[in-house]
Amino acid sequence: MELAKGAQAGQIELPMVALFALLSSLSAAATPDGGPQDAGPARDAAATIQAFDPRWSRVTAPTPGPALVIGQPGAGCVRGARALPLRGRGFVVVHPERNRHFGHPMLIAFVRDLAAQVRRQKLLPLFVGDLGQPRGGPTATGHRSHQSGIDVDIWYAPPARPWTPGLDPTPPAPVVVDLRTKKLLPAWNKKVARLVELVATNPAVDRIFVHPAIKRALCKNEARRGPWLRIVRPWWGHHDHLHARLRCPDDSPDCAQPQPLPEGEGCDASLDWWLSEEAAKAWAKRKPPGEGAPAMPEQCEELLGRNRHH
Numbered sequence: 193m194e195l196a197k198g199a200q201a202g203q204i205e206l207p208m209v210a211l212f213a214l215l216s217s218l219s220a221a222a223t224p225d226g227g228p229q230d231a232g233p234a235r236d237a238a239a240t241i242q243a244f245d246p247r248w249s250r251v252t253a254p255t256p257g258p259a260l261v262i263g264q265p266g267a268g269c270v271r272g273a274r275a276l277p278l279r280g281r282g283f284v285v286v287h288p289e290r291n292r293h294f295g296h297p298m299l300i301a302f303v304r305d306l307a308a309q310v311r312r313q314k315l316l317p318l319f320v321g322d323l324g325q326p327r328g329g330p331t332a333t334g335h336r337s338h339q340s341g342i343d344v345d346i347w348y349a350p351p352a353r354p355w356t357p358g359l360d361p362t363p364p365a366p367v368v369v370d371l372r373t374k375k376l377l378p379a380w381n382k383k384v385a386r387l388v389e390l391v392a393t394n395p396a397v398d399r400i401f402v403h404p405a406i407k408r409a410l411c412k413n414e415a416r417r418g419p420w421l422r423i424v425r426p427w428w429g430h431h432d433h434l435h436a437r438l439r440c441p442d443d444s445p446d447c448a449q450p451q452p453l454p455e456g457e458g459c460d461a462s463l464d465w466w467l468s469e470e471a472a473k474a475w476a477k478r479k480p481p482g483e484g485a486p487a488m489p490e491q492c493e494e495l496l497g498r499n500r501h502h
């Protein structure tokens with residue numbers, strides 16, 4: 193169960209939803225749509241860090257053996273994860289120093305396949321942000337999702353300045369939405385829209401998170417609209433990267449099935465809500481991400497235990 197009661201995606205998408213319901217949904221660790229939970233800085237860093245189990249970020253390597261996704265992206269882990277190489281044909285990992293380029297083999301294959309597609313279609317190379325830690329779990333700071341090896345962040349656009357990965361410090365991800373006016377910036381273009389569509393039409397993908405202004409732009413593009421828009425979900429913080437979440441892999445019975453998405457393309461009043469003042473207020477009043485976090489599955493503890501013998 194990924195969402196607290198009252199945080200059901202269907203409820204939050206209703207424009208007439210009571211502010212109370214909104215606030216309770218946002219204050220829980222759970223989020224509408226099982227949101228990526230990596231949006232925005234924590235309001236109380238100390239409380240946040242305390243709420244995270246630091247053991248997961250100290251682990252430097254995956255466990256050996258067959259891959260297994262355990263739990264959910266907001267409270268889970270991954271056995272037998274693989275590493276995405278720090279660079280390859282058509283992609284580069286933008287923050288190698290974080291050691292968060294691990295995931296279920298399905299996630300690694302997804303990034304590689306997407307990079308190949310992007311090359312074939314002469315789009316820009318992929319700038320790959322966080323996947324997960326070697327055994328998943330919560331990070332020591334901020335990023336609460338990405339725990340079970342099926343999430344990946346991808347920049348919309350390459351850095352504005354030339355950059356040699358591994359040599360120069362990582363530049364900031366280019367922002368494609370003006371957060372004040374909610375208008376798209378020049379970094380947004382047809383190629384970026386095509387990238388979002390490629391991700392959303394990949395059968396391995398369960399849902400992707402983008403800034404609501406991006407979803408609105410995609411909805412307005414009649415020529416390319418389609419059922420794929422259903423899995424493109426508005427969420428805060430995604431003005432400089434998209435977040436792709438894969439389906440539970442077939443080999444992982446302990447992977448928690450995600451909350452079902454509402455029917456339809458989502459190009460309706462529910463999207464208008466995301467761009468409203470009310471939404472901004474609800475976000476500003478959210479509690480720090482550590483509060484009320486869902487419990488980690490028991491099987492995850494075993495992954496940390498093994499580490500002690502190394």
Ligand SMILES: [Zn+2]
Binds near residue numbers: 228230337343434
């Ligand atoms: Zn993310």
